[in-house]
Amino acid sequence: MTTASSDASSTLPSGRAKKAPRVDGIRFRAGAILLRILLLVAVVAAWQIAVSTGAVNSLTLPTPWQALKAMSQVRDGEFWKDLSNTGLVVLAAFGIGGAAGLAAGIAFWRLPALGDAVEPFLVTLYATPTLVFYPVLIVLLGLNLWPLILIASVMVFMPIALNTMIGLRSLSPVLPRLARSLGSPGPVAFRKILLPGALPIVISGARVAFLYATMGTIAMEMVVASAGLGYRIGYDYSNFRTQEMYGLVLVVAVLATGLNWILTRVEKSMRRDLA
Amino acid sequence: MTSMVNSGVETINPDGHDGAVVLDGVEMTFRNGADATTAVADVSGTVRAGSFVSIVGPSGCGKSTLLDLVAGLQSPTSGAVMVDGGAVRKPRRDTALVFQEDSTLHWRTVLDNVAFGLEMRGVGKRERRAVAQEMVELVGLGGFEKHRPRQLSGGMRQRVAIARALAMNPSILLMDEPFGALDQQTRHHVGAELTRIWESTRKTVLFVTHDVAEAVYLSDQVWVMSKRPSRLSACIDITLPRPRSLEVMSTDAFQHTVAQIWEMLA
Amino acid sequence: MSRSVSRRRKVMELRIGLVVVAVLGWYGASAASPLIASPLDSVRALVDQARAGALTADCASTLGAMLYGFVASVVIGIPIGYAIGRSRLIGAAFEPVIASLFAVPRIIFYPLLLGVIGVGATSKAWLAAISAVFPIIIATAGGVRQVAPILSRLGSSLGSSRLKVAWKIVLPAALPPIMGGVRIGFGVAFVTVIIAELFVAASGLGLAVRDAYSQLNLAVMYGDILFIVAVAFVGSLALWAVERRLQAVSD
Numbered sequence: 059m060t061t062a063s064s065d066a067s068s069t070l071p072s073g074r075a076k077k078a079p080r081v082d083g084i085r086f087r088a089g090a091i092l093l094r095i096l097l098l099v100a101v102v103a104a105w106q107i108a109v110s111t112g113a114v115n116s117l118t119l120p121t122p123w124q125a126l127k128a129m130s131q132v133r134d135g136e137f138w139k140d141l142s143n144t145g146l147v148v149l150a151a152f153g154i155g156g157a158a159g160l161a162a163g164i165a166f167w168r169l170p171a172l173g174d175a176v177e178p179f180l181v182t183l184y185a186t187p188t189l190v191f192y193p194v195l196i197v198l199l200g201l202n203l204w205p206l207i208l209i210a211s212v213m214v215f216m217p218i219a220l221n222t223m224i225g226l227r228s229l230s231p232v233l234p235r236l237a238r239s240l241g242s243p244g245p246v247a248f249r250k251i252l253l254p255g256a257l258p259i260v261i262s263g264a265r266v267a268f269l270y271a272t273m274g275t276i277a278m279e280m281v282v283a284s285a286g287l288g289y290r291i292g293y294d295y296s297n298f299r300t301q302e303m304y305g306l307v308l309v310v311a312v313l314a315t316g317l318n319w320i321l322t323r324v325e326k327s328m329r330r331d332l333a
Numbered sequence: 334m335t336s337m338v339n340s341g342v343e344t345i346n347p348d349g350h351d352g353a354v355v356l357d358g359v360e361m362t363f364r365n366g367a368d369a370t371t372a373v374a375d376v377s378g379t380v381r382a383g384s385f386v387s388i389v390g391p392s393g394c395g396k397s398t399l400l401d402l403v404a405g406l407q408s409p410t411s412g413a414v415m416v417d418g419g420a421v422r423k424p425r426r427d428t429a430l431v432f433q434e435d436s437t438l439h440w441r442t443v444l445d446n447v448a449f450g451l452e453m454r455g456v457g458k459r460e461r462r463a464v465a466q467e468m469v470e471l472v473g474l475g476g477f478e479k480h481r482p483r484q485l486s487g488g489m490r491q492r493v494a495i496a497r498a499l500a501m502n503p504s505i506l507l508m509d510e511p512f513g514a515l516d517q518q519t520r521h522h523v524g525a526e527l528t529r530i531w532e533s534t535r536k537t538v539l540f541v542t543h544d545v546a547e548a549v550y551l552s553d554q555v556w557v558m559s560k561r562p563s564r565l566s567a568c569i570d571i572t573l574p575r576p577r578s579l580e581v582m583s584t585d586a587f588q589h590t591v592a593q594i595w596e597m598l599a
Numbered sequence: 600m601s602r603s604v605s606r607r608r609k610v611m612e613l614r615i616g617l618v619v620v621a622v623l624g625w626y627g628a629s630a631a632s633p634l635i636a637s638p639l640d641s642v643r644a645l646v647d648q649a650r651a652g653a654l655t656a657d658c659a660s661t662l663g664a665m666l667y668g669f670v671a672s673v674v675i676g677i678p679i680g681y682a683i684g685r686s687r688l689i690g691a692a693f694e695p696v697i698a699s700l701f702a703v704p705r706i707i708f709y710p711l712l713l714g715v716i717g718v719g720a721t722s723k724a725w726l727a728a729i730s731a732v733f734p735i736i737i738a739t740a741g742g743v744r745q746v747a748p749i750l751s752r753l754g755s756s757l758g759s760s761r762l763k764v765a766w767k768i769v770l771p772a773a774l775p776p777i778m779g780g781v782r783i784g785f786g787v788a789f790v791t792v793i794i795a796e797l798f799v800a801a802s803g804l805g806l807a808v809r810d811a812y813s814q815l816n817l818a819v820m821y822g823d824i825l826f827i828v829a830v831a832f833v834g835s836l837a838l839w840a841v842e843r844r845l846q847a848v849s850d
Contacts, residue, residue: 093692118714171606175613178836182828183833185786187793187805190824193812197634208711273704280706281797288707291800295710303710311703318702406756424758432756434749439770440848453759453767481848 128305139192155214221263225256352504352537390558645822668727680739738780
């Protein structure tokens, strides 16, 4: 990822004067992987020791091996139903929040005063536990999935609106003039000239937004839902199904990591095409 | 190539100052994987204590590397670097560097910037502030002590860097194209200031620059480096009388020397 | 300059306008539905609670857990972020790890903490810490990385130890982006604690909301929600102002 460059004039802090710089490349990458493995080993070892020595009650914390086994048993339960429930909410939120975010981002770009006015509220929104509005939304929307979808949409809305605005602002101001000189009317000009230019930054925002939606949805499900991955974890907890819970927690962690990895690859390839 | 290696300490430090530098067959080769670049090959020269030596040469010829070697921040691949008869092995406390890029700390006042070198070396607050105050006035920034770097021009910021270096009372001042980022008029002005400051403090100065006229104006001796792998093409003594004002730049002697050096670089 | 003054007035007017619209919307909703308390009733309920001291314990529990977790995340996060930003090897090794872990919803580890530590402020605090540590690490690493290389060279040319260079040069230079991460971390810590309290807790503002909800004590519930939003508002704006002051100094 990082290019190897021997900056010969870079110097070490006190101590020995620096000789010729290190060899980079293979040894460097191997070193990085080694450090990661060391971290993993350290974490698992600490975990195992905590359970074995009884520092932690083995009823509340299974051994790494037991947790691993529980992971494989996860698909025997209602896993797929839960997964599809969560996925539904996330996708719906992404669609709604994304559309709203794009529109808002464009509005904030066109009307800078509006963007400035809204900024402190958006900043606050980041720090507000939007879940507290759940009771209000139940009253307004009913006891179904819509309150969850709406709250998750807000989590999607913010990074997309912000990135759209920033992406559009980063464009050279000559582009709208170009559009006019080519005689293209507003929406067409926007689509063909401005939006592609802003798209790379928007795509980064979209990845973050999708992740936030996922994290937020699972968190909310733990508290209020009756279905979904988060709900299942809460359910296992309340019913003392420790093994199943740990298995599910690990599976969700792995899935989230995998999702992030996929989204990052998609983002990188899309940005490369557009750049 | 003119080689002037002196071993007699008396000749090197005629006025009793410290800060004589001797480079003896210095070579510096950088390795990057399988490639090796020799920046400097077999440079030998002597800097008398208390003298002002400029180093000129084409870009990338290793001029900055020489400064690093004298400062003890790097070790030569072969050859020896000696200060006051002793070999340079690790970063030295009697040298101070001034860089081309703006190295002022934007979150500190001018006074605290100038005191910074001393602070990092563990000097107490009252003492270092007193020294810094002196230096601030010496470089002509009296009255700006409480200002912040972003309120100053480029030339003033470089004067802060010079003041910081001087505050550490080094025997050798190493300056790496310090005026390179400034416009010409500022360069002349700060250059005249530097001469005035040097004439009152008489430190040994090694001054790297690509501006030949500036080199001739400021120095007692100009080292001309060749293209990479660099050798010392010549050491030109500058015999123009001191103190020098900017008018000396229009004299024939001056122009002649500058032309002479340009020819060597071509 | 008159233009910027009139612009700022316009912005202020817009902000006030937005707040008025929100409050009016609230009034409208409360008139339309018996299940939504009016702004006035909510504020009154909140003030009554505060006067009776009913909020104090919950407030202390929430804010205490949040601050504890936040401070822990800063103390842990900044050094780690620094190491990742300064050392190419450590950065290459661990930055992908942080980035992938970032996607995992930290709340799913709350049951784990509850089991190991037990219900109470400590488990909430640690959950807040492991949540807030991520934006802090990422912001610190980024900020440290973009410190002008000349400043590092200055530090090493003075022959100073790594610690001194870090403390006196690199960290101050990277302070604005670090503050950005700290501000986000603060928000994350707060949100995490409230959500944890909505799930399982012994005390706290989130629990107060949940209790009010289950007892159908609507005015109290809305009052508490308003209070939570107000705390988030004040806290994040304060940190935002600090961050902007730092940015102004460094430009």
